Amino acid sequence: MRRNTTKSLRAFAIELAVYSILVVIYFFLVLHLLGGWLFYLEAQHRYIYAAVALLLIAGQAVALDTVTTLLFRFLRGRWR
Amino acid sequence: MFFPISNADINPIYLVVVGFIIGILGGFFGVGGSFIAGPALRLMGVNWNYAVGTDLAHIVGKSIVAARQHRTLGNVDLKLGLIMALGTIAGAEAGAQLIQALKRAGNVNTVVSFVAIVVYFGIAVFMLWESGTTLWSGKKSSQHRTVKDKASKQDHSVFGPVTQMIQRLRIWPMISLPTSGIRAISLWTILLVAFIGGIFSGFLGGGAGYIRMPSMVYVLGIPTHLAVGTDLFEIVISASYGTITHAIKGNVDILIALVMHTGAVIGAQIGVVATQYFAGPKIRLAFVPLPLIGVAIVVYTLITGQKV
Numbered sequence: 001m002r003r004n005t006t007k008s009l010r011a012f013a014i015e016l017a018v019y020s021i022l023v024v025i026y027f028f029l030v031l032h033l034l035g036g037w038l039f040y041l042e043a044q045h046r047y048i049y050a051a052v053a054l055l056l057i058a059g060q061a062v063a064l065d066t067v068t069t070l071l072f073r074f075l076r077g078r079w080r
Numbered sequence: 081m082f083f084p085i086s087n088a089d090i091n092p093i094y095l096v097v098v099g100f101i102i103g104i105l106g107g108f109f110g111v112g113g114s115f116i117a118g119p120a121l122r123l124m125g126v127n128w129n130y131a132v133g134t135d136l137a138h139i140v141g142k143s144i145v146a147a148r149q150h151r152t153l154g155n156v157d158l159k160l161g162l163i164m165a166l167g168t169i170a171g172a173e174a175g176a177q178l179i180q181a182l183k184r185a186g187n188v189n190t191v192v193s194f195v196a197i198v199v200y201f202g203i204a205v206f207m208l209w210e211s212g213t214t215l216w217s218g219k220k221s222s223q224h225r226t227v228k229d230k231a232s233k234q235d236h237s238v239f240g241p242v243t244q245m246i247q248r249l250r251i252w253p254m255i256s257l258p259t260s261g262i263r264a265i266s267l268w269t270i271l272l273v274a275f276i277g278g279i280f281s282g283f284l285g286g287g288a289g290y291i292r293m294p295s296m297v298y299v300l301g302i303p304t305h306l307a308v309g310t311d312l313f314e315i316v317i318s319a320s321y322g323t324i325t326h327a328i329k330g331n332v333d334i335l336i337a338l339v340m341h342t343g344a345v346i347g348a349q350i351g352v353v354a355t356q357y358f359a360g361p362k363i364r365l366a367f368v369p370l371p372l373i374g375v376a377i378v379v380y381t382l383i384t385g386q387k388v
Contacts, residue, residue, distance in 0.1 A: 026342070027081075027339065035335060036084075038334060039085055042085050042330065046329075049327055049332075050323070050328050051324070052334075053137055053334040054137070054140065054327070056334055056338060057337055057341060058140060058144060060338055061140070061142070061145050061341065062144065064341070064342065064345040065144070065149075065345060068349060072349075
């Protein structure tokens with residue numbers, strides 16, 4: 001039991017570190033590139049902005065959930 | 081990091097940490113976490129309108145992650161969630177209209193605040209009594225093992241007889257919810273519960289999960305784990321609607337929401353996994369502080385005369 005917990009915590013710590021690196025890259029690449037375009041949309045085309053905003057947050061949710069799930073599975077050395 | 085849409089300068093690490101905390105709460109309790117996100121954004125100087133709209137967008141993302149995770153554990157009743165989403169959206173619109181009517185009457189803050197204090201405090205006291213009594217009565221002998229199998233998710237509650245009485249109300253049309261283990265319940269009961277949750281959402285902003293989750297357990301008789309998962313699924317739909325309407329009105333800074341959400345993804349997964357290790361009454365007992373935080377926010381609003 002304790003061995004499993006230690007293994008899970010270690011896997012989680014590694015996952016967190018890898019995830020943090022990915023998130024930092026994400027901040028500087030995607031958000032930096034999208035910032036100007038989203039600012040323009042918000043100011044000029046509100047309806048398009050609303051649709052894009054929802055698509056972005058939903059897309060990010062699915063993408064990051066998949067990334068973290070895969071990372072966790074990979075680090076634990078087994079597929080659920 | 082500068083966010084041009086809301087014209088705010090916020091440290092992204094702060095946003096990630098806030099998202100992480102809200103993610104844990106959301107995954108574990110099935111709430112949106114607006115009572116933390118709103119004040120947290122205000123604290124960084126984000127205007128109130130952006131705080132509300134951005135929070136809703138962030139809730140969509142966090143709830144998608146948590147609902148997906150709960151779905152893999154069999155904790156989401158899609159049929160119930162879709163029906164409740166209709167009631168919540170209608171309730172939120174009605175709540176917004178009621179606010180407008182109270183605004184015209186000139187006593188909106190007083191009425192809404194006192195209603196909220198009584199309701200939230202009542203929920204906290206009731207849940208403390210019910211979950212405490214249920215745990216004390218020792219009806220559930222297997223509370224210390226994990227709660228992965230379907231049978232062990234079936235809750236015992238000292239409020240059970242009242243819930244069964246509500247389920248026996250024969251108001252056409254009756255529907256069955258096999259996933260939640262309910263053979264027949266009036267559609268109107270479900271819509272009413274969702275509608276009331278929606279009204280509070282319209283009154284106070286956010287998803288009002290601290291009203292809807294207990295209502296699903298005590299009024300509809302949904303097992304706690306399923307209530308948490310289904311509430312999250314329902315929040316995805318109602319918060320998406322809210323995000324679109326707020327974005328059209330210019331109240332959403334999606335860049336802030338995206339950054340907050342990166343922390344929420346990890347937090348939501350931890351929260352969901354944690355539900356496996358707690359029985360229903362323990363989750364309900366741990367839920368008690370959430371409506372009390374709502375009370376504290378409303379009291380603060382009354383005293384200072386401004387929304388946090």
